[in-house]
Each structure stands twice: as C-alpha cells, then as structure tokens.
Amino acid sequence: MAQSSQATGGHTSIPALLQRNAQRFADKPAYREKEFGIWQTWTWKDVQREVNNLARGLINLGVNEGDFIAIIGSNRPQLYWSMVAAQSVGAVPVPLYQDSAAEEMAYVLDHCGARFVIAEDQEQVDKVIEIQDRLHQFEHMIYLDPRGLRKYDHSHLHDFRHVQEQGHAARDELTPELERRRAKLDLTSTCVMLYTSGTTGKPKGVVLSNRNIIESAQNSSEFDNLGPGEEILAYLPMAWVGDFIFSVGQAYWTGFCVNCPESAETMMTDLREIGPTYYFAPPRVFETQLTSVMIRMEDASRMKKWLFDTFMAHARKVGPSILDGKPVGFMDRLKYALGNILVYGPLKNTLGFSRVRIGYTAGEAIGPEIFDFYRSLGINLKQLYGQTEATVFITMQPDGEVRSDTVGVPAPGVELKIGDNGEVYYRSPGVFECYYKNPESTADTKDAEGWVATGDAGFIEESSGHLRIIDRAKDVGKMADGRLFAPKYVENKLKFYPNILEAVVFGNGRDRCMAFINIDLSAVGNWAERNNIGYSSYQELAGHPKVLDQIQCHVEEVNRSVAEDPILSGCQIHRFLILHKELDADDGEMTRTRKVRRRIVEDKYNDLITALYDGSERISTRTEVTYEDGRKGYISATLEIRDAAVQPDTTQKMAAE
Amino acid sequence: MNQMSTEGYTTADGRQIGGVLMEMKNITLRFGGVKAITDISFDIREGEIRAIIGPNGAGKSSMLNVISGFYVPQEGEVWFRGAKRPPMKPYQVAQQGIARTFQNIALFEGMSVLDNVMTGRLTHMKTGMVAQAIWKGAAEKEEVENREVVEKIIDFLEIQAIRKTPVARLPYGLKKRVELARALAAEPKLLLLDEPMAGMNVEEKEDMSRFILDVNDEFGTTIALIEHDMGVVMDLSDRVVVMDYGKKIGDGTPDEVRNNQAVIDAYLGVAHD
Numbered sequence: 001m002a003q004s005s006q007a008t009g010g011h012t013s014i015p016a017l018l019q020r021n022a023q024r025f026a027d028k029p030a031y032r033e034k035e036f037g038i039w040q041t042w043t044w045k046d047v048q049r050e051v052n053n054l055a056r057g058l059i060n061l062g063v064n065e066g067d068f069i070a071i072i073g074s075n076r077p078q079l080y081w082s083m084v085a086a087q088s089v090g091a092v093p094v095p096l097y098q099d100s101a102a103e104e105m106a107y108v109l110d111h112c113g114a115r116f117v118i119a120e121d122q123e124q125v126d127k128v129i130e131i132q133d134r135l136h137q138f139e140h141m142i143y144l145d146p147r148g149l150r151k152y153d154h155s156h157l158h159d160f161r162h163v164q165e166q167g168h169a170a171r172d173e174l175t176p177e178l179e180r181r182r183a184k185l186d187l188t189s190t191c192v193m194l195y196t197s198g199t200t201g202k203p204k205g206v207v208l209s210n211r212n213i214i215e216s217a218q219n220s221s222e223f224d225n226l227g228p229g230e231e232i233l234a235y236l237p238m239a240w241v242g243d244f245i246f247s248v249g250q251a252y253w254t255g256f257c258v259n260c261p262e263s264a265e266t267m268m269t270d271l272r273e274i275g276p277t278y279y280f281a282p283p284r285v286f287e288t289q290l291t292s293v294m295i296r297m298e299d300a301s302r303m304k305k306w307l308f309d310t311f312m313a314h315a316r317k318v319g320p321s322i323l324d325g326k327p328v329g330f331m332d333r334l335k336y337a338l339g340n341i342l343v344y345g346p347l348k349n350t351l352g353f354s355r356v357r358i359g360y361t362a363g364e365a366i367g368p369e370i371f372d373f374y375r376s377l378g379i380n381l382k383q384l385y386g387q388t389e390a391t392v393f394i395t396m397q398p399d400g401e402v403r404s405d406t407v408g409v410p411a412p413g414v415e416l417k418i419g420d421n422g423e424v425y426y427r428s429p430g431v432f433e434c435y436y437k438n439p440e441s442t443a444d445t446k447d448a449e450g451w452v453a454t455g456d457a458g459f460i461e462e463s464s465g466h467l468r469i470i471d472r473a474k475d476v477g478k479m480a481d482g483r484l485f486a487p488k489y490v491e492n493k494l495k496f497y498p499n500i501l502e503a504v505v506f507g508n509g510r511d512r513c514m515a516f517i518n519i520d521l522s523a524v525g526n527w528a529e530r531n532n533i534g535y536s537s538y539q540e541l542a543g544h545p546k547v548l549d550q551i552q553c554h555v556e557e558v559n560r561s562v563a564e565d566p567i568l569s570g571c572q573i574h575r576f577l578i579l580h581k582e583l584d585a586d587d588g589e590m591t592r593t594r595k596v597r598r599r600i601v602e603d604k605y606n607d608l609i610t611a612l613y614d615g616s617e618r619i620s621t622r623t624e625v626t627y628e629d630g631r632k633g634y635i636s637a638t639l640e641i642r643d644a645a646v647q648p649d650t651t652q653k654m655a656a657e
Numbered sequence: 658m659n660q661m662s663t664e665g666y667t668t669a670d671g672r673q674i675g676g677v678l679m680e681m682k683n684i685t686l687r688f689g690g691v692k693a694i695t696d697i698s699f700d701i702r703e704g705e706i707r708a709i710i711g712p713n714g715a716g717k718s719s720m721l722n723v724i725s726g727f728y729v730p731q732e733g734e735v736w737f738r739g740a741k742r743p744p745m746k747p748y749q750v751a752q753q754g755i756a757r758t759f760q761n762i763a764l765f766e767g768m769s770v771l772d773n774v775m776t777g778r779l780t781h782m783k784t785g786m787v788a789q790a791i792w793k794g795a796a797e798k799e800e801v802e803n804r805e806v807v808e809k810i811i812d813f814l815e816i817q818a819i820r821k822t823p824v825a826r827l828p829y830g831l832k833k834r835v836e837l838a839r840a841l842a843a844e845p846k847l848l849l850l851d852e853p854m855a856g857m858n859v860e861e862k863e864d865m866s867r868f869i870l871d872v873n874d875e876f877g878t879t880i881a882l883i884e885h886d887m888g889v890v891m892d893l894s895d896r897v898v899v900m901d902y903g904k905k906i907g908d909g910t911p912d913e914v915r916n917n918q919a920v921i922d923a924y925l926g927v928a929h930d
Contacts, residue, residue, distance in 0.1 A: 036805065037820060
C-alpha cells in the first residue's frame, strides 16, 4: 500500500491534512459561520489551533484511542472540528442525525458504545439525558451552546469552550501525547463511522477508513478540478456521508472553504450571500426552489411573466447546448445573452447560484423538467450516483455528457458490473471496511473480491457507457402474470409533477398496480388560493374533488408514458387515492433522508390497499400520527378512490397485430 | 409567603430571588368618578416572575400602566429600587430601566425587524441626531456596539431568519416575539409583558413561555406579566397578584392563589350584592 500512500502525497489522515493546510493555506479562510448577523471567519491556522486545543481537552477528559465519540447537531464549524479532534486523539467520530428521536439515538449510541457525546444545544443534551440510563458506556457530554443548560448537573456535562481552555492550559503536558497519537494514524485507521438511515431494519454503522475518505476525495476533486478557491455551503445533515466527503474529505484535501448557515431557516439567504462555487443538493431542494420560483412568477405582473416565459422557452431550447459547448447559431446566442441580462442572471442571483461552477444532485431521480430548468439557466448541474458504502462516489457525469436519465460513468478508480438479476455491483478504493459489529451483513454486501452490491437494479447504456438505474433491486418484482414490476420508476414519473410530493405504487404479485399519492401542500395550496378554493388543512385539500381531478390527469399522463416502454407497461396505475396525511419520518413511514419505507407503509395502510383492490369507491380510516415531540394522536378520514384510464398493453397489442 | 423577609426567598425550582425591586403602596387610580384601582399594595422582587391576573375589567392593564408610569395614581406611592418615584414621563421611566410590550402590538409596521429592535436601544444611545446622520466616529462606533447587543437578542429569540423582513409581513406570533426583542434590547431591570400570549395557538404559547423563562434565567431580568391563560400563569410565575373589580383579592404563590376562595369565586362567578 506504499503506492497509495504516495498517491495521497504522504498524507494519511484528515488530521495530517489539517497540519498541511495550516502551513500551505495558513491565512486562507477554512470555515465561515454566520453568527450574530455577521460572517465569522476561521483561517486554516485558526482551525489547527482550535482542533488542537479541543483534542488536548479530550485527552484531558479521558478519551482513549479507539473510543467512539458521537456528534449531534446542525452544521457548525465547532462540530466539524470535533470530528477532526476526535480523529487526532485516535477516537472515531460518529455523527448522528440531529432530528432523530431519542429512541433512534439510543440504538445508535448503544450499538457503537459511545463514551463521549458532543452535542450542539439543550435540545440534543436533553435527548441524550433522557436515554443515558440505557447506555452502559456513556460517560461525558460536551455541549456547544450553553443556553438553558446553566442549572444542569455538570458532573458529566462540559462546556465546549471549557474543554478547549483546559486543553490549552495543559498544552505542555498533553501535546506529546497528542502528537504520539496523531503520528499513529495511517490510511487503514478508521476515519469516521456513519450510520445508514436504513430503509429496512435497524441502522448499520458503516466504517470508513482514511484511505476510503482521502482517496475518494482526491479522485473526485481531480475529476471536477476542485481547487482551494471553492466555496461550499454546508447545510446537509452531518451524519450523511455526502456532507462528510464534501465538507471534510474534499475540503481538507483541496483546502477550500466551508460555510455554515446561521440557522436552517436562513439557509436561502445565506446561500445568496455566500454564492457557492460548488454546490450539492438532493433533487427535493432543487424541486422546492423551482416550485417557489414558479409560484412567485404566477403572482408577478403580466409584463414580467411574459419576459420570464419568453426567455425561459428560449433557454430551454438552447441553454443546455451552450452549457455543453455544442454549436449554437449566432442569433440564438445573442438572444440567450440578452436573456442572461434580463432574466437568467437576476434569477440565478436570487437563487444564490450566480457563481456555481459545479452543482451535483443525487440520492433520488430528478425530474427532467427540473434538471433542464437549472441547466438551461447555465448552471452546470450534474448527477452522481453513490452510497455510504462506496464513500459516495460510484458514477458521476463528466462535463458535456450530462443527461437527466442517466447517472454518469464510473467515477475514477471505480469498476462496475451488472449481476444476473440486473443488480449493480462496484469495486473501488472507497469501498467501506465493514459494518460495525455486523459481520453477516458485511459478508452479504461485500464479497471476498471486494465487489459490493448496491441493491439497485440498472444497466449500462451501450451507446454512451453511462449507467441507468431502474429501481431498488429488492423492490423490482413480478406481477401476477409475470410482467416486470418497478414501482420506483413509476413513482418518480409521478413525483416529477409539482403537485405530487410523494407516491407509493403497489402491485408486486398482483394483477394490477395501485397508488397512494401525497400532494405538495405549497404547490396545490397556491393553486387553491388562486382558484378561490378554501381549505383549512392538508387533509381537507387532499380530499377536494378538483384536486383529485388534477391528480387523475397526472396519473393518466404517466400511464401513457409508462405504456410506451414495453417492458414496464404492466406498471400502469389502475386506481389511486390521495392519502389523508403526509408520509413522515416521525411516523416511521420514511427514513430521515426522506425515502419511503415501502413495507411499513404497506402494513400501516393495509386497509387502504385492500380497498384499492376490492373496487370500493370510498374508505374510512383512522391513522396514528406521532408529533415532533413524540406524543401520539389519531386522524380519521374518508378517502375517495379514483379509477385512472390505462393504455392497452403494448406487448399484447404487438402480438395481436 | 406574606411574612417573607426583605432579603428574598428561594423558589420551588431552586432559584434565588432577591430583595424588593418595586413596591406599590396603596395605589388608587380614578378616571373621573370611576375607580379603576382601589388601594392596592404589592411588591415585585428582583429576579422573580410576577403575574397579575384577574377577570376582564379587573384593572390589570391599568395596574401595568401605573407601573410603567403611563398613568399617575391619585393616591399611593410607587417605589422603585429603594426610592419613591415622582410622577414621570414614560421615556424617563424607560431610562430608569423599565421596558414593556403591549397587548395590541405596537411595532413600526413598515420597518424591518432589525430596525424595530434597534429602536429599543434608544435609551442607550448618546450621540445626537445630526451626528447619527453623518455617521462618523462616535455615532458609528455606538451603532456597531448597539447592533451587537441587538444581534445577541435576535439570536436568543431565534428570529434571525426574519431580521430584514418588514414587520407588517410577519404573522402575529412572530410580531409578539419581535416586540419582546425590542423590550429586551433596552436591557431592562424590569420587563412588563401585557398579555404576551393573547391570541396565540398552543405551540406559539409554548414557545413564548420558553422564551420568558429563558429571559429570566439567562439575563436575570425581573418580569411582571398580565395573562389570561391560567395554565400559563401558574406554570410560569413565582408569585401571583389577583385583582377583581379594581381590588386585590389574592397574592401569593400559584398554589396559594389557586386555593384562595375569593379567587375561585371571582373566576367562577358568584352573585355580587
């Protein structure tokens, strides 16, 4: 492995990269955070000092090599430093989702046996205190924001700054120990452990080594020519592998600046103020932004609306080609340049995308309209395909080869193969070490030769070499008559409509497909306002006949489009209903990353599925809901079930002809 | 509770309450022939949350206006920080360290949240209007210092996202919070809240209660509040004054007040002769 240690320039751990950056980029901003209305900046030198003080403070508190330190909170520079400080003293950082309920946290904290927790504020501290009796190894908690915590028992509770101060005061005694521990880190030592959100079963702890992180960061940075001048906004959950690779891996590798928003609500303002050059967002974020632009345009004056419509139509025609450097006529270019001054430029500025050089989306399929909208504005939005077990990168789209229906070519260093059942397998330097304390799952996922099953079914397009994903491999099933059932494929088509937030399609082993729909309250709500339709709740709007009419149109359009593909034409939706509540992670119906837990939905709404199949026209139901603070309640509703027109089966038609 | 020493007391949750901050001695307030307040005495101690409750028309708001110096009582004395307070203008009262919020929100609707909260710093600004307009030297330094205080309060009350939003565009619950921010910006010794939860839904009430407790805890601000929601009052306050028809009918801890027959009668209603 001497070879790869050379490849990473001899820098074998994140703390080692920090030392390098503190010399190479000493006074260049490394972190910014908006606090008290002003962007506060820390240079790489400052970060080195902060991390060292904290690391010594951790040793002072009794952190041993190999300990696990859980980190809970929103994106704050201090929490990022906590991860690097933990690594510096030979401990393993375990970032957790800050919106997890105490119950979910209990499982993870117990599973990894965390002795230390670094929490952002009172909310997180309270959650850990609530469950601490069940955690045998838990000893100390460190908090960032002292608000409301003054009167707490401080025998095991420490202020972040005090820990740093103690670390600073004891610098003479503890620095040799810190340096000894830091020198021991190499490419094989564990860099971070991330719990996968787990669409099924309990979360699994994915162990990623320094090699996984550093080589993946290096490869991907080179793929997109990322340099120390990039600016990113760190706003996605710290527990998610993507945030770790962008805000830690790539940031430390290339030395770019990580900006932390003031709060979740100010994200859009902060985005505008920072104007990142490198930006990542799940499709949902792009979708929400587009929806809000469209809603605001609906309310704009006629002149503005005309300008917007005219130039957007032109942008859709030539924008992507200009972005890809394809030949475009002079007049078209001129008109696009004019549009850039009048519409695209100001719009990009409003969205905070003026400076975006590379934008990525991943995690879910993105609607072609949404994707094309951003690209036609001249934003280089691309797709990548990845997962925690691969340290994110499996495939990425190179500049100039961007399409909405593929996820790109294998990332540097990644090998791909397609299994007999259509499942995608990969092998790369980013392949995870193991699932913590779970050798069976590790063996199930990763074979002896290092090939990892993605769990997704897909194929490599022969003409371009790009990978196309159809669906989750385990969700792909057979209908009663043996035709292919790919629910996600249909659900994504449905979700591309702004009115539809979420859809769940059923039909595995059955003769026909049925669907649950969640409407998008902001889009449909705005439509209702403009059409003088009064409503008081999601439930009432969801049951409105005119809303049902609209959704029915969408479903029928999707059926027409699905019917065009002979393999998948069996997945047309025969009947559907609009759910009376939004699917929610607090009810366990979705993961924290907002992926539907199909099986749980299937069990919970079994009565509704029965009604869909038995032909009834309406169904009364009562559903348990969990509020954000953990209390439970019930909502009852009577739902109308609609039939949707389906296209005749093309396979049969072809046979008949 | 009534025989409490002048050195203060310790609350049920272990907070140390100090000596008397403000004392109302035999206050009577008349509007022409109408007696709004009849011979009421009570004190407010440093660091406590003191509630004034009572049915509609009991004279609670009048009492608050007496405390804030807006009404001058015909009889009785107001003592603040160990000295008898002469009749003053409201701005002089503000300079003494008393700030308030209003039952019907009284913000500058066209101004941003930030500007509204900045107005709360007015009593702390010394430079003149001309200097502020030129905005050089002392005036600039002063604004920066005051802005810092205001930003801490914005952070404390979690209204960063609406910092630049005109107040007119805000929902009711947030306006109430902005008003609290403005009152806090004055860094008052005594904070008067006139029905801080009126018209709020349960969630907004919970948030507001949290903020009131945090203000008291974090800044050590003494708080006197009027509130209709009995649940909120009993949870928040250390001591409660109960008024009915302009008279004091009860005074003590929430538990004492809850078991006071006169209070129960006033709320449940008995025939008055």
